[in-house]
Amino acid sequence: MSIEQLESIAQAMVAPGKGIIAIDESNNTIKKRFDTVGVPNTEENRRAYREMLLTTPGLNQHISGAILYDETIRQSTKAGVPFTKLMLDAGILPGIKVDKGPFPLAGFPGELVTEGLDGLRERLNEYAKLGAKFAKWRAVITISGDAPSGTCIEANCHALARYAALCQEAGIVPMVEPEVLMDGSHDIDECYEVTEATLRSLFASLYEQNVFLEGTILKASMVLAGKDCEEQSDIDDVADATIRCLKASVPASLPGIVFLSGGQSDELATAHLNAMNQQGPHPWPLSFSYGRAMQQAALKLWGKDMAANFAAAQSTVAQRARENGLAALGQWKKGA
Secondary structure, eight states: OOHHHHHHHHHHHTOTTOEEEEOOOOHHHHHHHHHHHTOOOOHHHHHHHHHHHHTOTTGGGTEEEEEEOHHHHTOBOTTSOBHHHHHHHTTOEEEEEOOOOEEEOTTSTTOEEEOOOTTHHHHHHHHHHHTOOEEEEEEEEOOBTTBSOHHHHHHHHHHHHHHHHHHHHTTOEEEEEEEEOOOSSOOHHHHHHHHHHHHHHHHHHHHHTTOOGGGOEEEEOOOOOOTTOSOOOOHHHHHHHHHHHHHHHSOTTSOOEEEOOTTOOHHHHHHHHHHHHHTOOOSSOEEEEESHHHHHHHHHHHHHOTTTTHHHHHHHHHHHHHHHHHHTTTOOOTTO
C-alpha cells in the first residue's frame, strides 16, 4: 500500500463527526462484561453480541471504524457474511488489536510494558488479507509513588514505534495508544506532566523508527485527576489541560487524535470531547475511540433478553454514536 493510501485511510478514520467504536475486548475482558449482565461467555454469544453492535442501522453515519479482536475479525454474521465484508460494504473500516497486553516490566516493580512484537510482521500480513485497514497497540502508564519511571515510558514508546513501523510496512494504519491510567490519587497537574512526558517520548520514538506520521493516528487519554483524587476538575478545566498538553507535544502533521474513555462515565466522556472541540479549531481533528462508553447501556439491554431487546440495544448504540459524533464537532447538547 502506498504512503498516500495510508494517509487517506487515517484521514477517513477521523472524518468530521465520525469516530471509532472499540469492540476489541479479549475473551477474558468480555467475560467480565458478560458476567455483569449474566450472559455465558461462549464463542457464539461473543459473536452474536458483536453482530448486534456491527449491524446497528445507520452506524456508519457516526462511526468510521471498529477495532476488532483476533476472534472477531475471523467471524461472520448469522447469515454467513464475514464481519469485515459487512463493515467495508457499509463504509466502516475494520481495525484489529494486535498487542498481547501489558506485563510486569522486569526491574521496575509495579510498572508494566506491553508485549507482542514477536511474530507481529506475520500476524499483520494475515490481518491485512482478512481486511484490516488499521491496527491498535495499547501501552499502559501508571502514576503511583515514583512511577512512572523514564525507563517504563521509554520501553513502552519504543515498542509502540516498532509496532507502528511494522503496521505501515504491511499497509495498515497504526493507532498508537499510550494510556495514562485514571487509577490512583494523583491530581490533574501530575497527570499533565506524565502525559506530556509520555507523548514527547512517543513522537521521538516514532521519528527515530521512520514512522510516517501522516499515516498514523494517536489514541490518547485525557488529562484528568486520578479517580481517587479528592479534587476532581470540571469539564472545561479537563478540556483546557488536555488541549494544552497535546499542543505542547503532538506534531501538527498527525491526521487526527481519538480519545479513549478510560473508565469515565458515558456522558462525561462525551462532555469532555465536546468541550475540547468547542475550543477549536485545533491543529488536528479530535474524535473518539470509545469502548465501554459506547457499549455499556446496550450490553445491559441485550443481556436481559438477547432476542426481545435486540432492536432496543441497537438503538442505544446508534444514540451513543450520534452523541459522540456531535461531540466530535463540538455540537453536543446534554439531553438533546
